[in-house]
Amino acid sequence: MKLFDVYPINHINIVKGVGSYVYDDKGQEYLDLYGGHAVISIGHTHPHYVKRLEDQLHKIGFYSNSIEIPIQQQLAEKLGHVSGKENYQLFLINSGAEADENALKLASFYNGRKKVVAFTGAFHGRTSLAVAVTDNPKIVAPVNETEGVIRLPWADEAALEKVFAEQGNEISSVIIEGIQGVGGIQVAPESFLQKIRSLCDQYNAVFIADSVQCGYGRTGKFYSHDFAGVDADIYTMAKGMGNGFPVGAISIAPKIQPAYGMLGTTFGGNHLACAAALAVLEVMEQDNLMQNAADIGGYLIDELKKFKQVSEVRGRGLMIGIDLPAEYANAKKDLLFKHHIFTGEAKPNVIRLLPALNLTKAHADRFLEAFTTVLNK
Numbered sequence: 001m002k003l004f005d006v007y008p009i010n011h012i013n014i015v016k017g018v019g020s021y022v023y024d025d026k027g028q029e030y031l032d033l034y035g036g037h038a039v040i041s042i043g044h045t046h047p048h049y050v051k052r053l054e055d056q057l058h059k060i061g062f063y064s065n066s067i068e069i070p071i072q073q074q075l076a077e078k079l080g081h082v083s084g085k086e087n088y089q090l091f092l093i094n095s096g097a098e099a100d101e102n103a104l105k106l107a108s109f110y111n112g113r114k115k116v117v118a119f120t121g122a123f124h125g126r127t128s129l130a131v132a133v134t135d136n137p138k139i140v141a142p143v144n145e146t147e148g149v150i151r152l153p154w155a156d157e158a159a160l161e162k163v164f165a166e167q168g169n170e171i172s173s174v175i176i177e178g179i180q181g182v183g184g185i186q187v188a189p190e191s192f193l194q195k196i197r198s199l200c201d202q203y204n205a206v207f208i209a210d211s212v213q214c215g216y217g218r219t220g221k222f223y224s225h226d227f228a229g230v231d232a233d234i235y236t237m238a239k240g241m242g243n244g245f246p247v248g249a250i251s252i253a254p255k256i257q258p259a260y261g262m263l264g265t266t267f268g269g270n271h272l273a274c275a276a277a278l279a280v281l282e283v284m285e286q287d288n289l290m291q292n293a294a295d296i297g298g299y300l301i302d303e304l305k306k307f308k309q310v311s312e313v314r315g316r317g318l319m320i321g322i323d324l325p326a327e328y329a330n331a332k333k334d335l336l337f338k339h340h341i342f343t344g345e346a347k348p349n350v351i352r353l354l355p356a357l358n359l360t361k362a363h364a365d366r367f368l369e370a371f372t373t374v375l376n377k
């Protein structure tokens with residue numbers, strides 16, 4: 001049997017990871033500023049994380065949601081505390097797409113409506129409705145197509161007001177990333193998020209904050225939507241939540257009430273996933289990683305803005321997009337193969353930095369030095 005070939009890959013076999021470094025099968029060290037796509041939040045093989053998972057595995061790894069799983073409640077309390085949304089409710093699943101899918105579904109159960117507002121440049125995952133609200137026709141199969149999605153231009157307040165004025169009573173939810181990731185690191189203007197809040201309140205629509213990539217402390221606040229000073233009704237999360245262990249969640253405002261059978265999952269909330277997620281939050285709290293993300297991210301953004309070759313630097317904390325002119329199209333490859341630094345990309349010509357939240361200034365300086373060489377070649 002061979003693998004279903006859907007990923008264009010770099011021919012590097014990573015066999016080990018420690019903190020912000022990974023190593024290939026030939027012993028070559030790489031600085032990891034990509035975190036396997038924003039997933040590695042507290043660093044590879046963090047000792048506390050490894051121990052917590054190991055200890056849990058020796059006790060029990062999995063049982064279904066048909067029994068009491070106290071570690072779920074521990075996680076809910078910790079997440080409520082660290083995210084500053086103590087009165088929200090937690091539903092656990094396994095991935096970002098699943099989080100968005102469940103959020104959209106829950107919103108529709110809540111107000112009985114069918115339409116969803118989503119924006120240009122959005123990425124929300126690849127399952128049925130998550131992909132329908134994603135702005136990429138190439139990954140939407142005919143079976144995923146739905147007339148329920150209203151696509152509006154990014155950050156266009158007038159367009160948003162107009163659509164609510166015309167169809168507000170049919171709109172179930174508005175879904176928006178606080179910072180678009182796949183869309184090229186576009187920060188949602190605070191006034192736009194505030195406008196979504198007030199229109200959702202006015203029309204009883206549900207504000208869904210997709211925090212799968214921009215959440216979990218990466219920007220210096222737990223949810224990047226927090227910068228706007230408004231609460232969403234549902235936050236979706238995954239990626240950094242488990243530092244590599246597949247776990248996702250939705251955090252649900254108290255006004256949305258549960259009912260038996262409304263949502264469900266086999267694997268979601270299993271003992272091992274909860275142990276991984278708790279380990280991440282414990283390290284984040286203990287090592288003050290949100291502050292570190294703000295500090296080191298702020299430093300990187302300031303330094304990157306000094307490069308005259310760079311068209312624009314966007315982002316917050318350790319979610320950074322570096323917009324380069326077409327002549328530097330090879331920059332990401334050069335960073336990887338000549339300087340052994342992993343970065344991400346978003347088209348066209350945007351380098352994405354999504355490192356672990358405990359990145360140090362020395363790591364940042366090593367990247368800046370390599371980046372200088374790459375741009376001056």
Ligand SMILES: Cc1ncc(COP(=O)(O)O)c(C=O)c1O
Pocket residue numbers: 095096097098100123124125126177181182210211212213214238239
């Ligand atoms: C903003 C956003 N939402 C949802 C997803 C989907 O997450 P997953 O790949 O875990 O299904 C992603 C993945 O990149 C994402 O960036």
